[in-house]
Amino acid sequence: MDQTTLERPAAQKTEHFDVLIVGAGISGVGGAYHLQQQCPGTSFVVLERQENFGGTWLTHTYPGIRSDSDLYTFGYRFKPWVGNPIATADEILRYMGEVIEENDIARHIRYGHKILKANWSSRDNLWTIEARREADGETVRFTANFLWMCQGYYRHEEGYTPRWEGMEDYKGKIVHPQTWPKDLDYKGKKVIIIGSGATAATLAPAIANDCEHVTVLQRSPTYFIPGRNANELADTLRELKIDETWIHEIVRRKILFDQDVFTQRAFHEPEAVKQELLAGVAAFLPQEEVEKNFTPTYRPWRQRIAFVPDGDIFQGIAAGKASVVTDEIDHFTEKGIKLKSGKELEADIVITATGFNLNVLGDIAFSIDGEPLKFHDTITYRGMMFTGVPNMVWVFGYFRASWTLRADLIGDFVCRLLNHMKERGAKRVEVALRPEDKDMKLGSWIDPENFNPGYLMRGMHLLPQRGDKPEWQHTQDYWAEKDVIPAIDLDGGEFKYS
CATH class of the missing domain: 3.50.50.60 (FAD/NAD(P)-binding domain)
Structure with missing residues (x-):
């Protein structure tokens, strides 16, 4: 046996899951709970870049750090909040830790995994995700049928x-x-x-x-x-x-x-x-x-x-x-x-x-069949799916109400969609404009006349576009969406299955 054979690296192991959740913050932990409750038997993994769960509440350590939303609505609908309405970061982390422990979620979370790339293969109907394991610097690979983006919306490593x-x-x-x-x-x-x-x-x-x-x-x-x-x-x-x-x-x-x-x-x-x-x-x-x-x-x-x-x-x-x-x-x-x-x-x-720097979908290098994906070229479906991007949902919460309200709504939607795909025998779903949408006027992700904080205005060119119909917008209206999202017709013309 020659020397070159001895030094040849072993083939990289690839782990496969039905669903890969990005982020173990408030959205990702909630997503894991909903998957376990509503899609029993579904295999999933949660990849988190930080050394522990919590997202914002872990990385922000300045004095006095507290919620600016009440915890009766910022808390999950399935886990009663029993403290003061405005809570410290430590209180929120303790609450999240109880959710993880009570529902045996910890075994699904991989900490210290920074996702670098995500490529969708139409031939295989699979996402391939490459991540760097911070503990040893190794690149690890996962495949998943479905990608659930729960990573938040700004860069944790640097503020603006x-x-x-x-x-x-x-x-x-x-x-x-x-x-x-x-x-x-x-x-x-x-x-x-x-x-x-x-x-x-x-x-x-x-x-x-x-x-x-x-x-x-x-x-x-x-x-x-x-x-x-x-x-x-x-x-x-x-x-x-x-x-x-x-x-x-x-x-x-x-x-x-x-x-x-x-x-x-x-x-x-x-x-x-x-x-x-x-x-x-x-x-x-x-x-x-x-x-x-x-x-x-x-x-x-x-x-x-x-x-x-x-x-x-x-x-x-x-x-x-x-x-x-x-x-x-x-x-x-x-x-x-x-x-x-x-x-x-x-x-x-x-x-x-x-303020902070907007982070669009984790700053991950996305591609579809090897072609780099520019999210600004896509049109959003209700602020959670994108035209031309199969088998992926993004959690982006509310500006005028608690983030978690939308995380819970989208959790129900994802589980209903996954179960619907299973019933249909579909391996792939994406959203597409319907014939009646072909001349629809397009605009920026959020109407600046409606909501215009600096971080959004600085990063609008990175975000998907919106149409002038409610289906093709992130309306920021929880009080309408709490009825609209559960009533979405999964066989409507905007959904394409294969």
């Missing part, structure tokens, strides 16, 4: 920080909340937080008592809803010794009903809703402060509205531990930031709570 002139001259530290250093010492320091959203509103009160002073620097104000971190209905039902399963469902329905009313009012009577939101802030701060730093120029719900438990950031401002400055950055200096108004803010630490 704009480039400002003079950043290299600044002598202090610049930190993004998404990559928070474990050893960051902010005690007794002057801190500037750049941003106006939920992250800034969470961070400021969490660190203010330890800092000399915290300044939230925003280009423009945003809307907030201050309130008690409690649910009176849930508390009353618990006093009456009602079963937690009933409490979860009743409270969930009441919250969703109230949210629907609020959303409709935001569209139909925006000025009245605006004044109500501003009045909530005015309960904590002088009217002058509200007008100067907390009165947005846009109508409510064009961007996400964060709930502020007990008005903590406003209390910090009222106590003098924090302040808000509405201005634009001209450039960084050695000591801090020079504003366009001419004022200079000094700081030892600058925290850029400036």
Whole structure:
């Protein structure tokens, strides 16, 4: 036997599963639960890049990290939430861990697997997925009949920080909340937080008592809803010794009903809703402060509205531990930031709570029969399937309601679709425009007049297109989709089986 024969590598092993779920965050763990419950006997694996489950709640470690949705609707419909409506990351991770343990899901999850490529073969009706196993750097291969994308929508490894002139001259530290250093010492320091959203509103009160002073620097104000971190209905039902399963469902329905009313009012009577939101802030701060730093120029719900438990950031401002400055950055200096108004803010630490980078389907190199797939060339079917892409569903949640509401709806849809394919003996399904759709007007994934956060506007060219009919849009309307998605006709003209 010659030397070349001795050194020939062994053939790479390929594992096969009926379904491959990408991501072990809130969507992926929910998907695994639904598969087990609704498609018994289906083989599946969950590939997760991180070292543990949780997604956002694992990777985000900045002080005060908490949900900005209530956990009665952000929690799964099948697992009662028994804590405060707004929860910490640790509380959410504990809740998810219980779901995994109670349903024996852990054995299906492979941690430390970064997916590199996914190719669909029309000849074999199979996805072939290549992943790098972080533990040893080895490339491993899987095949799957169906791909369920539950990986979220932004890059965990890096947040979005704009480039400002003079950043290299600044002598202090610049930190993004998404990559928070474990050893960051902010005690007794002057801190500037750049941003106006939920992250800034969470961070400021969490660190203010330890800092000399915290300044939230925003280009423009945003809307907030201050309130008690409690649910009176849930508390009353618990006093009456009602079963937690009933409490979860009743409270969930009441919250969703109230949210629907609020959303409709935001569209139909925006000025009245605006004044109500501003009045909530005015309960904590002088009217002058509200007008100067907390009165947005846009109508409510064009961007996400964060709930502020007990008005903590406003209390910090009222106590003098924090302040808000509405201005634009001209450039960084050695000591801090020079504003366009001419004022200079000094700081030892600058925290850029400036958003994140959109990650479209995990930044995976997708191909169909060897041809690279550009998602912007596809048209979305209800924000979860794409024309020309067989046997794949994507979970993309809601902006105006809890993400998990849609994850649960799509979980039901995927299971119903898989069972329908089995009944038909179909190995392949994809969506395609019907004859009546051929002249349909196309537009961007989301209508900017409807919803326009920065991360979406920066990444719109990467996302699929939408049509002008509800079937070919991600409508962002849970209150319609909760009835529409379960009623989808799987034998409708948009579904092609083979």
